[in-house]
Amino acid sequence: MKTITAGLITLMLAAAPLCGLAEDVAVSGSDSATEPAADETALDTELRSEIERAIDAGLRYLRAAQADDGSWSQSVGVTALVLRAYLQSPRGSTEEDGPFIARSIAYLLDHVQDDGSISETNHNRNYNTAVAITALKATGNAEYTPVIANAQGFLKGLQLDDEDGYARSHKYYGGIGYGGDERPDLSNMYMALEALKASDVDPDDPVWEKALVFVSRSQNNSETNDVKVSVDDGGFAYMPNYSPHGGGESYGGMTSAGLLSLLFAGVDKNDPRVQAAYDWIRANYTVDANPNAKEGQGLFYYYNAFAKAMAAYGEPTVTDTAGNTHDWRRDLAEKLLSLQREDGSWINSLSSRWWEGDPNLVTAWSVIALNHVYGT
Template sequence: MLLRAVTVFVVVAASRFLPAAELGPDLDELQQSRQQGIEFLRLSQNEDGGWTAPRMVGITGVCTVALLDSGLSADDETVARALSYLKSYRQKDGGIYHPDSSHRNYETCLSVLAFEKANADGLYSKMIEGAENFLRGLQWDEGEGIESTDSDYGGAGYGGHKRPDLSNTQFFLEALKAAGVKEDDPAMQKALIFVSRTQNLESQHNTTANASKIDDGGFFYTAAGEGETKAGTTDNGGLRSYGSMTYAGLKSMIYAGLSKDDPRVSAALEWIKNHYTLNENPNMGKQGLFYYYQTFAKTLEVLEVDRLEDASGVKHDWRKDLAEKLFDLQKPNGSWVNEADRWYEGDPNIVTGYALLALNRCRAK
């Protein structure tokens, strides 16, 4: 369910402060920035329809989704070539990935998002159904011989079965939702079990060894095994929460049907309140910054939040804040790139895709 109401400590309905017309960035500047990003991706597309390199199906997925999300049609020449590229990687098992890839979940999820946006006439319905079935088979559950008490249970990993993580699980849930899977579906509810265990919050839903070491309501990378975070540990071995995973965890919980009254959601919103910033990926500095921006924007859109109150009581028009930050960071050629080259963010193609996905949510509705 979408969250329409207000949590007493974080969310304030826009209607009580500003009319919709006064929310968000300058629309002309927004449109100009988006168009420049679109034109950069048009020019940087490879002859085969992909971006960056032939085996980078995931990067092409991000760029294709971003262009479709920006309003381009499936018939647009750039988009049509990209869809043809993605379609060429459809495998017999229903997945959409490079045959030598270890990122099969990630690549298939992004392809599902692209084909769903291009599926107005039902042309890709069968492909989406096959990909959905493939993704279900990747989820860590009884099929891997594990019980619901196992810390791996319900999660999705890259697809090589190393271990599940919250980043892949959020894309897994987003793809299933795009494919029409309901929130009470077993796959969604199993994923919720995994997501709940990646939150620094001790509860009946999280009794793992890491649950009470920090207990700040934020999220970390994975609860699998002994757990892992990309943000470092505390003196007592706690796994520090960080921004991109906290927004990913919160969005995933909403997709799985949690309401604003659930303590897990309330705790995550409190963490967001205490760490509101667009200058960095909280607790990660510049690492994963643009991934953070697009996850931040998607989550607040799902929550239907217009203004977000920070720890000092300042109420932020997040759309305006985010858009203006991205305007400042955009390169003269229309692209974006992260100086902290981790998780492919030194590549202007994927980063421009992330930036467009964020900007597309910066216009108040």
């Protein structure tokens, strides 16, 4: 029987702890609605330079905000995200670039626990461990392979299945939550799958097939969901038939996370689940808000997940259901550039829910999003 520590997160960052989950209002559909020619979808030199400057400014802000112990916000999760932002930036920072990188890695390693988790707290252990795996893997340093392997085992051990008393017919089967035996959710699921994918877990490992059971049940798509859905639009909710924004509504952050989860788990791009999620994005395309979320909530979580989802899907443009073609990289880059503060940081000025009042977290997310925009 797997040992899973209980401990329902009291903060109930109900949509993703640091991983901030949530989004903002309804669709605006006003983003660059002109149809570009095929050779116009590449970022032009001027915009690429602006993105580079924005990333550099964000990283300078973060370097100045680092604590003496090597952390950001005294959090393994935030520290791992900042480290990833540095390592995957256009400058390609490495451990040799300065003590600020080495100290952040040391902080993560100092919080490796006997059970394989990497966390400073018993809460959010899945999230913290997942983003720490991704950051340590991004260093390219084989010295961390044993730590990563043990952390992979910890994440797999959190997955709810028959050993935990969850029959396959249970709506939570295959899911992963915050790190105890409480309810799983799609945000924690996506973060775990991203870490397992980044750290090269065997595609035939049972973790993927089990995960797809829960991921598919979190999609509001009656064609492919064996759980009756209250909404049937192809998007994703936070968990089966539940959204922190009301009812079982689909919304932007989770639909991007759901699309990513399907792709991480090896689902073909032409699979009806992938196409239904992509069609929801087409129908709700915007970078002005987190579609279908309460105003301002989880906005930067959405930007981060949207950038990764679009990069993984692999299309340079999105043609919305009204027939307008959008260069998603340009749209997102220009939006993030417009929201960057003078000191180089980003913060959600509309809602601080799910840690989006922490400029360290939000700046790390924004840089990671721009890294995906720049690198695609």
